[in-house]
Amino acid sequence: MLAQGFLALLSHWRRHRLQLAMLLLGLALATALWSAVQAINGEARASYARAAAVVGQDRLEQLVRADGMRLPQSDYIALRKAGWLVSPVIEGEKRFDGERLRILGIDPVTLPREAAQVDVGAEDIGLSRFITPPGLFIVSRETADRLAGAATPPLSISEALPSGTVLTDIGIAQDLLDAPGQLSRLLIDPRQPTAAKPLAEVAPHLVRRAPVAESDLSRLTDSFHLNLTAFGLLAFAVGLFIVHSAIGLAFEQRRPVIRTLRAVGLPLRTLIGLMVAELLVLSTVAGLIGVALGYGVAALLLPDVAASLRGLYGAEVPGTLSIRPSVWGLGLAIAVAGTLASAASRLWRIAAMPLLAPARPRAWSLASERSLRLQAAAGLALLAAAWLIVGFGAGLVAGFTALGAMLLGAALILPLLLSVLLKLAAALSKGVVAQWFWADTRQQLPGLSLALMALLLALAANAGVGTMVQSFRQTFVGWLDQRLPSELYVTTRSAAESLQVREWLRQRSDAVLPIWNAELRMFGQPVQVFGIADHATYRDHWPMLEAEPDAWDRIARGEGVLANEQLMRRAALRLGDTIPLEAGVSLPLVGVFSDYGNPKGQVIIGVDMLVKLFPDASRLRYAVRIAPDRAPQLAADLRRAFDLPLENVVNQATVKDFSLKIFERTFAVTAALNVLTLGVAGLAIFASLLTLSGMRLSQLAPAWAMGLALRRLALLEVLRSAALASFTMLAAVPVGLGLAWMLLAVINVEAFGWRLPMHLFPLDWLRLFLLAVASAVLAALLPALWLTRRRPADLVKVFANER
Amino acid sequence: MLLELADVSKSYPTGEGILHVLRGVSLALDAGESLALTGESGSGKSTLLHLAGGLDRPDQGAIRFGGQDIARLGDRELASFRRVSVGLVFQQFNLIPSLDVGHNLAFQARLGGRHDADWTDRLAERLGLVKLLERYPEQLSGGQQQRVAIGRALAGRPQLILADEPTGNLDEATGDAVLDLMLALLAETGAALLMVTHSTRLAARLGRRLHLTAGRLT
Incomplete structure (x- = not known):
């Protein structure tokens, strides 16, 4: 009995191979992105653990x-x-x-x-x-x-x-x-x-x-890995939309089989058990494919991640992956759990379905206006929760929870919003085809809403993360100009050489500014202390966020300290607070400067004070001011005079290039995950359109019979997909802006300790808009092509009495 | 002569070989005439109706409408023929679920550029649909849906109405009422009717009757 029942259930997939492929692909892709992130994080954490364990520190x-x-x-x-x-x-x-x-x-x-x-x-x-x-x-x-x-x-x-x-x-x-x-x-x-x-x-x-069981690296990079995990989860959630949609359709299409199986005596519990077993088999297969794919994605991304971690935190992570049982186990577990969660409501409905319930192959998608409104109300509640968490919560986890609530809330509101928009478009249309087009599009909404919600998430993530990265980039470039005003930066190899170089430069440049530093611990964290000379270079350019009016004079007199934004936020400092330095000396905080890209706290004091407090401070680096056109010659002369390696004398442009390269590589992973997430969302639309295309025939055939040519209907199908993607993109822009704001004002502050101003990049949105429409058109193209190739015999079957 | 089928044959490939649905069928229909086509299941009635309506093409033979062989028309011309010259009524009603009754009624007439608001209003009144104009098909009974389908077929004042078991999904009393209404409206518009039915009782109410057996007229 069990085998027969199981075979009857499985026979559905033999007849709907495309549906099976979409289900497996959706789940495999979702698992792949999640597993890729886990594999990368696992590799990095193992590396930190090895670093922490070196010479028994742990x-x-x-x-x-x-x-x-x-x-x-x-x-x-x-x-x-x-x-x-x-x-x-x-x-x-x-x-x-x-x-x-x-x-x-x-x-x-x-x-x-x-x-x-x-x-x-x-x-x-x-x-x-x-x-x-x-x-x-x-x-x-x-x-x-x-x-x-x-x-x-x-x-x-x-x-x-x-x-x-x-x-x-x-x-x-x-x-x-x-x-x-x-x-x-x-x-x-x-x-x-x-x-x-x-x-x-x-x-x-x-x-x-x-x-120290946990290394400083592990703590410092936590936020980076949390970011990756959040992206992995987002991609998994987007993939689950495909799974939910495919499972929902398959279950509804099998209602007659389920009814028959029950009618011939298969107990309900056995039936549910068989369906769960079927899901377990499918999710295990998809999970295995997904984790294998995930390793491939991770192998592609890991070099960029390793470069980011090295550039940002000085953390060494090998560029090669090891196979970790935990990644396989977790990948399979999340694939199975995601599938069962996606199917839970369907299984519940089957358990509650009367034996003689009629088969309604379209019932799964015919959500009523009331349920749309309820769903939107839940969405609004989630948005309100996100707002409350931002207002009253603290910490990175609270930040990501708020972010998740906002994204999910926006996704839940989308179907009602689209429904209203489409109703409006139908009301404003004059032509009969346009009216039918909008009305029919609105009718398709329930069947496509899950895919569109997935698209909204992917587009909002793209717009939001894109805005964050571009805002960061713009601020970073401007900040680099302020922070690196000197024409040359010199690193000497020893204290003796340092003195000679300084003297040599003094005679040939406008100014030689020491960049001397020491390390100390304050407020429970390692902090770099820099000593700087009193010079217009700093007074005119230093990127201050807030400062006392006489801050530079006080620094020069050794009566004050500047702190970077990270330290100010972590230690909850305010101007005027006392900063404990070396040997019982404390100085008041007179200014706070932005210091993007630096994971550590940093303070600046006058160079004389540094030498006094830290006699052993490193005194090897200098910034050199000189007319820009004379800088290359001076650099060449300096290298020759002291036989200094190329990398010990760098010009401003090189430092900026290097910093920007680190920046670009840091966000290369984010960009790659962004594109992959959008790809999964595109696939979600494709899967939905493909599974709906079989049902569409009975809806399109009457319009065809009354004189709308198949080519025109196919074109309208493509336009419909493009229109829905366009409307979704319109909704995604404000969600993306909300996401960008949360990333810049909440997540970055918690994760890195700095807050960035938000800039808007409408051209990027336009590019994303075109990408969204293009992917929607591509997704609709194959079903549309199939429609144009339908023989009249297929269409007239819809009207045949003997069906 | 409004419609003429001359030596029309049609077959379909099936898993068990070629199925010959129609074998050399010829018939003619004048303007304003009504013809019932009866026969067993699988005798080819619906296929003949679909060919006459330009929904499919014959393998052989000619289908002339107003003297023009529609079997030779391209897809675009066939679509235009269906928009303007034919009204279709199906057993399953096949209304457009996303449009309300008012829009369904006027749909084909507007597609064909033959929309006459006064006539559509009169049709709605005659068909008892005035109070249902803002409802959607799923909110109507079978009889109501079939009345909308008849109204839609007649709204563009086509010369030919093709009806495939139009009362097949209705109970006898409702079916009779719907047919009465359709025949009255046909008389008013002067359109010809070709109706497929199982029922000899209903067939007897039309001007002429032909019987199909295994793809041949008998």
């Missing part, structure tokens, strides 16, 4: 300086003498042939075994090779590929290390980082002898830091 307590600065090696010696089992680590960044790498120097002899990710005593490495010059770089295979040809010590491969990290001996690392006798931290061996002297006696300026 398991071992450490001793560090409270201010975050490096500690002298003498502290290590003193502690060892006092009986402490500690091991020294130095960490820093270094460029090799343009590749920026994280250098980790360890002492393999004292390294606790919990921190020994790589056995340096192993045969292929060898302790003596590791500790004696030129030493050994232990890196991942990907890092080794990146370093091919660079002047480095010999390389040894270990996949235990994250991409972009070099593990080497501490002495060699100190030389490379130009930090002789300095350490970043001391790892505390868990097996400490009880007799050791107290820390306060031996090294009172050091503090214990608990193991």
